[in-house]
Amino acid sequence: MSYMIKVKNLEKSFGRLKVLKNVDLNVRESEVVVIIGASGSGKSTLLRCINFLEHPQVGTVEINGQLVDKNNEQEINKMRTQVGMVFQHFNLFPHKTVLENVMEGPTQVKGINKFEAKKLAQYYLEKVNLIDKKNAYPSMLSGGQKQRVAIARALAMEPSVMLFDEPTSALDPELVGEVLCVMKELAKEGMTMVIVTHEMGFAREVADRVIFMDDGLIVEEGIPEHIFDNPQNARSQEFLSAII
Amino acid sequence: MDFIDVVIKYTPFFLPAAWMTLKITLLGIAFGLLIGLGTALMRISNNILLANVSRLYIFVIRGTPLLLQLFFFFYVLRQSLGLEAFSAAYLALAIHNGAYIAEIFRGAIQSIDRGQMEAARSIGMTYSRAMRRIILPQAFKRSIPPLGNQFIIALKDSSLASAITISEVLLQAQRLAAANYKMLEMLTIAAMFYLFYTSIFTWLVSWIERRLDVDSDKQRGLV
Ligand SMILES: Nc1ncnc2c1ncn2[C@@H]1O[C@H](COP(=O)(O)OP(=O)(O)OP(=O)(O)O)[C@@H](O)[C@H]1O
Ligand SMILES: [Mg+2]
Numbered sequence: 001m002s003y004m005i006k007v008k009n010l011e012k013s014f015g016r017l018k019v020l021k022n023v024d025l026n027v028r029e030s031e032v033v034v035i036i037g038a039s040g041s042g043k044s045t046l047l048r049c050i051n052f053l054e055h056p057q058v059g060t061v062e063i064n065g066q067l068v069d070k071n072n073e074q075e076i077n078k079m080r081t082q083v084g085m086v087f088q089h090f091n092l093f094p095h096k097t098v099l100e101n102v103m104e105g106p107t108q109v110k111g112i113n114k115f116e117a118k119k120l121a122q123y124y125l126e127k128v129n130l131i132d133k134k135n136a137y138p139s140m141l142s143g144g145q146k147q148r149v150a151i152a153r154a155l156a157m158e159p160s161v162m163l164f165d166e167p168t169s170a171l172d173p174e175l176v177g178e179v180l181c182v183m184k185e186l187a188k189e190g191m192t193m194v195i196v197t198h199e200m201g202f203a204r205e206v207a208d209r210v211i212f213m214d215d216g217l218i219v220e221e222g223i224p225e226h227i228f229d230n231p232q233n234a235r236s237q238e239f240l241s242a243i244i
Numbered sequence: 245m246d247f248i249d250v251v252i253k254y255t256p257f258f259l260p261a262a263w264m265t266l267k268i269t270l271l272g273i274a275f276g277l278l279i280g281l282g283t284a285l286m287r288i289s290n291n292i293l294l295a296n297v298s299r300l301y302i303f304v305i306r307g308t309p310l311l312l313q314l315f316f317f318f319y320v321l322r323q324s325l326g327l328e329a330f331s332a333a334y335l336a337l338a339i340h341n342g343a344y345i346a347e348i349f350r351g352a353i354q355s356i357d358r359g360q361m362e363a364a365r366s367i368g369m370t371y372s373r374a375m376r377r378i379i380l381p382q383a384f385k386r387s388i389p390p391l392g393n394q395f396i397i398a399l400k401d402s403s404l405a406s407a408i409t410i411s412e413v414l415l416q417a418q419r420l421a422a423a424n425y426k427m428l429e430m431l432t433i434a435a436m437f438y439l440f441y442t443s444i445f446t447w448l449v450s451w452i453e454r455r456l457d458v459d460s461d462k463q464r465g466l467v
Pocket of ligand 2: 165
């Protein structure tokens with residue numbers, strides 16, 4: 001069986017603090033994996049190791065069957081074009097318009113000409129329902145709109161995998177829905193996604209598999225019903241009873 | 245002759261010197277900006293050698309007087325490099341200001357949220373492209389006020405070039421006063437030229453700032 005993401009034996013420390021302890025994670029094509037766990041358990045670090053925003057000390061990452069050499073910048077950059085990432089704080093480029101934000105990757109990284117890139121960007125802005133904001137600057141947008149632009153910016157690279165690190169945690173409650181809606185749509189279209197989130201309702205509805213992390217380890221995983229209704233691990237039971 | 249008449253009479257004699265002051269200041273700033281940008285980028289790079297070279301440069305320049313640096317260029321380097329006094333002056337000013345400008349740029353670059361670099365890298369941009377397209381445009385905007393300040397310091401510091409025979413405004417005042425014994429008037433004229441230049445610099449910087457603020461008003465949807 002071939003996997004879209006294959007993470008093997010990952011170990012990551014910050015100084016003396018061991019944040020990931022021998023983590024394995026395989027994600028099939030079109031699978032939606034949701035990662036949950038307490039603060040500091042290493043969820044973000046795991047996600048960031050997949051596209052080498054953090055460099056793990058031990059372990060390997062394969063994307064779409066390609067082993068990525070963590071010492072080869074060129075290889076990493078190439079891999080990143082296939083792995084979209086959405087951040088908690090959006091990280092839009094404030095000096096560029098919405099359209100320019102989305103065109104930046106296609107023109108600067110893929111070398112697509114302006115005309116084609118604009119069409120591409122408009123297509124994805126329409127997809128996240130923000131085409132009417134294309135000439136706005138990020139500071140004019142609500143949090144939910146910013147995050148949808150950030151998703152469009154990632155999608156415009158036409159990645160084969162999308163990583164989301166708490167995409168709705170910085171949003172006012174009334175804006176969470178519009179972002180989750182876009183993500184559900186993506187899941188339906190068969191995008192392979194790894195999502196760190198505290199939105200348990202969303203996880204239950206969309207996830208093919210839920211992973212529970214504790215202290216740098218994956219301690220339990222399974223289909224949402226299994227994890228949410230019948231957790232086996234003591235730490236997962238504790239965590240879930242605290243938040244539900 | 246009363247004070248005003250003397251000032252009016254002698255002001256034209258300052259024009260070549262005023263031009264010289266402007267020239268070495270502008271050249272010093274222009275090359276200082278290039279040196280400063282290069283040094284700042286070296287200073288924040290992961291290459292330990294480059295980072296340490298730039299750290300040493302900043303340490304030496306900030307820890308020694310400008311007058312010493314001018315003397316070094318004039319008495320030591322001028323011979324070995326075959327420089328004119330004029331070049332020695334603006335190069336010394338450039339190297340001097342470069343160290344301060346480097347720290348201004350470094351502060352501005354490091355004040356940009358880390359997420360900007362991460363977002364740029366996450367779509368596959370190289371470090372240098374992300375620097376050029378995403379980080380530096382934002383950092384440059386933030387450096388404008390301290391840079392304006394540094395430019396005014398550079399203008400006033402250019403008067404020290406008088407110590408290495410450059411006929412700039414202050415040296416001209418001294419020379420004329422030695423002949424006409426009107427030191428107060430000559431210093432007044434010199435001060436006027438400095439104040440004239442600082443006014444222009446100040447106005448220019450606030451104009452640029454305003455322009456950029458208008459941009460961010462536009463970004464906020466206020467215009
Ligand atoms: N750059 C870093 N330098 C040092 N320590 C770090 C760094 N990044 C993360 N850590 C530490 O690693 C641990 C795991 O962090 P991580 O961000 O992966 O947790 P998380 O599960 O995403 O938590 P949260 O739910 O709060 O986002 C934490 O103890 C954190 O303090
Ligand atoms: Mg996190």
